[in-house]
Amino acid sequence: MxxxxWSAFRFEGIGTHWEISTPVPLGPEVRRRVLDTVEEYDHTYSRFRNDSIVAALGRKPCSVSLPEHAAALHSVFASLYRLSGGAMTPLIGSSLERLGYGPDYALQPRGDAAAPPRWEDVLEWNGSTLTASAPIVLDIGAAGKGQLVDLLAGVLRSAGLDDFLVDGSGDMLHSGSQPVTVALEHPYDPSEAIGTVILDNAALCASAANRRAWGDGLHHVLDGxxxxxxxxxxxxxxxxSSALEADALATALFMVEASVLERAFSFSWLAVFSDGSARFSSAFDGTLFS
Structure with a gap:
């Protein structure tokens, strides 16, 4: 918390709740820049908007140009696609839509589960340019919210703010001289916590199967x-250190052993399994309740 x-600026963006906490209220100009950054990101990447830039990739083979920060997104996805053997992929959108999680929010499967096309077969991603040789449904949700947290932190820093907490519904970035204590939401009961963690000039991100779940055993974290x-x-x-990496790694832990990820990224982690057990890294600065 x-x-x-501290003052809180609350708003809606990219389909979720946001809160930016600062020692003093944000001025009108900073608030406008925050909201403009969120809208630009949504207009770029949302697969739920027909007018988004990436929506064009789903209509026909084509190339699109994205903002410069797409290069950092590509770097993280490319690394985790390789480490996961294709299980974590930005092309997972077609699989999600097949299971009912599409722009119409039907939440009714259109057929049996099916893997998306392989990245190397249909998509070239060079920096901020994407070229698809066939229609694809790009979904950067495994890391996008984290990157947007980083971008909003950049807006605050450019306005001369050093003390803040950006919270995008549990994906957070803290900056300042006083750490904050954050509760870890129980995966089966959002009103309860399974522990707490100290957040000190770093990002904390979470991924949970219960956050976007529907039907019989259906949820948004799919094996590509x-x-x-x-x-x-x-x-x-x-x-x-960045919410982009923390967000992506929180999803990657669903499909890749932590020891493999730790050889490529610097991060700490906690994972809870379906049998009720939990594992965490030695550097995870938190406390689990008994």
Whole structure:
């Protein structure tokens, strides 16, 4: 939670709730820049908007140009696609829509689970340019909210603010001289916590199967090699220097052993499994309740 007495700027964006906490209220110009950044990101990447830039990739083979920060998104996705053997992929959107999680929010499967096309077969991603040789449904949700947290932190810093907490519905970035204590939401009961963690000038991101779940065992964390929901892991938390990496790694922990990820990224983590057990890294600065 932010420090007592801090001011909170709350708003909706990219389909979720946001709160930016600061020692003093944000001025009108900073608030406008925050909201403009969120709208630009949504207009660029949302697969739920027909007018988004990436929506063009789903209509026909084509190339699109994205903002410069797409290069950082590509770097993280490319690394995790390789480490996961294709299980974590930005092309998972077609599999999600097949299971009912599409722009119409039907939440009714259109057929059996199916893997998306392989990245190397249909998509060239060079920096901020994407070229698809066939219609694809790009979904950067595994890391996008984290990147937007980083971008909003950049807006605050450019306005001269050093003390803040950006919270995008559980994906957070803290900056300042006083750490904050954050509760870890119980994966089966959002009103309860399974522990707490100290967040100190770092990002904390979470992924949970219960956050976007529907039907019989259906949820949003899919294995890109099969198109099926992953059932062995139910919730993860990661801490890293950037929310982009923390967000992506929280999803990757559903499908890749932590030891493999730790060889490529600097982060700490906690994972809760479907059998009720939990594992965490030695550097995870938190406390689990008994």
């Amino acid at each position: 932010p420090h007592p007495g 090699t099969t198109g099926r929901p992953i059932q062995t892991v139910v919730a993860t938390w990661t801490m890293a």
